[in-house]
Amino acid sequence: MHFELNGEQQQLADAIRRWIGRDYGFETRRAIVHSESGVSPEAWATMVELGLTALPVPEEHGGFGGDAMSMFAVMQELGRGLVVEPYVATVLGAEFLRRGGKHGALLERVAGGDAKLACALGERQSRHDAFDVATRAEAVDGGYRLHGEKRVVLHGAEADALIVSARSAQSAVGLGSAASGGDRQGMDGVSLFVVPRDSAELRITGYRTLDGLRAASMVLDGVTVGPDALIGRVGEGGAILDAALDYGAGLLCAEALGAMQALFDMTLEYLKTRQQFGAPIGKFQALQHRMADMAIHLEQARSMALLAALALARSGADAGGDLAMRRRVVSAAKYRVGLAARFIGQGAIQLHGGMGVTDELPASHYFKRLSMIELTLGDMDHHLERFIAQPGFREAA
Numbered sequence: 001m002h003f004e005l006n007g008e009q010q011q012l013a014d015a016i017r018r019w020i021g022r023d024y025g026f027e028t029r030r031a032i033v034h035s036e037s038g039v040s041p042e043a044w045a046t047m048v049e050l051g052l053t054a055l056p057v058p059e060e061h062g063g064f065g066g067d068a069m070s071m072f073a074v075m076q077e078l079g080r081g082l083v084v085e086p087y088v089a090t091v092l093g094a095e096f097l098r099r100g101g102k103h104g105a106l107l108e109r110v111a112g113g114d115a116k117l118a119c120a121l122g123e124r125q126s127r128h129d130a131f132d133v134a135t136r137a138e139a140v141d142g143g144y145r146l147h148g149e150k151r152v153v154l155h156g157a158e159a160d161a162l163i164v165s166a167r168s169a170q171s172a173v174g175l176g177s178a179a180s181g182g183d184r185q186g187m188d189g190v191s192l193f194v195v196p197r198d199s200a201e202l203r204i205t206g207y208r209t210l211d212g213l214r215a216a217s218m219v220l221d222g223v224t225v226g227p228d229a230l231i232g233r234v235g236e237g238g239a240i241l242d243a244a245l246d247y248g249a250g251l252l253c254a255e256a257l258g259a260m261q262a263l264f265d266m267t268l269e270y271l272k273t274r275q276q277f278g279a280p281i282g283k284f285q286a287l288q289h290r291m292a293d294m295a296i297h298l299e300q301a302r303s304m305a306l307l308a309a310l311a312l313a314r315s316g317a318d319a320g321g322d323l324a325m326r327r328r329v330v331s332a333a334k335y336r337v338g339l340a341a342r343f344i345g346q347g348a349i350q351l352h353g354g355m356g357v358t359d360e361l362p363a364s365h366y367f368k369r370l371s372m373i374e375l376t377l378g379d380m381d382h383h384l385e386r387f388i389a390q391p392g393f394r395e396a397a
Contacts (some may be wrong), residue, residue, distance in 0.1 A: 054112070063107070069310065080258035096163045103194060106161065117163065120162045143229065144229065146223045158206075163193070195225055199225070202221075202223045210372065252334070257298075260301065260370065263344060263363060301339075334377070
């Protein structure tokens with residue numbers, strides 16, 4: 001088992017770091033965040049040129065077929081550079097399509113950078129439980145009609161197509177063994193659909209989140225889609241949803257690792273240059289102890305993020321594999337990375353002093369992004385409960 005990037009992965013990571021250092025510095029990012037669109041077409045074009053959009057797409061659909069370890073290398077650098085483009089949302093959407101096996105044409109557009117995706121999974125009542133789905137999918141002549149609301153859809157207003165989760169309900173047309181719609185929780189009865197951004201009866205309200213990214217609220221007031229919009233099989237999208245959410249959590253762990261490394265490095269540099277009582281404050285033993293604790297958290301988070309990437313790479317060939325192992329490892333990583341992000345983020349702010357929370361200092365932006373990552377696709381409490389619920393935990397304890 002190898003815990004290091006191979007030559008190609010390292011070369012790609014180096015290329016991304018050079019691009020960010022040259023064209024996506026802190027002030028450039030701030031300008032993008034405060035622009036009307038909140039994203040940069042020029043930055044997206046460069047990411048396409050670097051092959052980032054093609055990397056996770058299967059080769060038969062014009063991509064490179066990169067596994068979770070390759071994505072680990074990419075996400076770590078994007079986290080280090082605090083990139084705000086809709087890359088994570090698009091890659092996660094592509095994972096849904098890949099596992100569904102029906103939308104090759106859309107995957108080709110994603111690989112070429114011509115289509116951005118977003119995942120509309122969360123709802124008002126669901127909090128971190130993506131299987132708490134109140135949105136309904138009704139079979140009608142010629143397709144399906146969707147009713148419901150989705151909240152905090154990352155880059156929902158910037159996407160060309162959205163992956164929408166819904167509960168399948170019986171209708172006059174009939175859905176065979178689909179769920180009757182009485183229960184809104186659990187994996188059974190969940191269906192997944194590709195919904196074009198310009199669909200009639202789809203209302204999207206975009207806004208900026210506290211970390212500078214964009215999100216949206218959505219209302220599906222009888223949105224009608226064709227039968228080809230279905231991802232996988234009707235009422236049986238739970239396994240795809242479960243696997244894709246783990247994949248997304250792994251991506252976020254890698255992004256958080258890059259952000260934590262950058263925040264740690266700039267804090268260490270600040271301690272070396274900030275003078276007090278005629279000496280750098282880094283000479284004070286109490287602050288050295290704090291940095292040592294932050295370094296320990298960082299390395300433990302790195303180990304768990306790498307382990308999650310390896311587990312996802314092993315299970316990436318299909319929706320099956322060792323489900324219990326995948327869930328345990330991903331939830332353990334999301335919890336441990338979240339714990340490190342909180343400790344390192346708060347420690348960095350405290351060590352920078354009052355200026356650490358100002359908008360002019362990069363430290364505050366890293367702290368905000370780390371805080372949002374911890375809350376995305378399940379917070380620490382959610383993943384700790386999920387880890388405990390996996391088979392064999394209580395017996396081992």
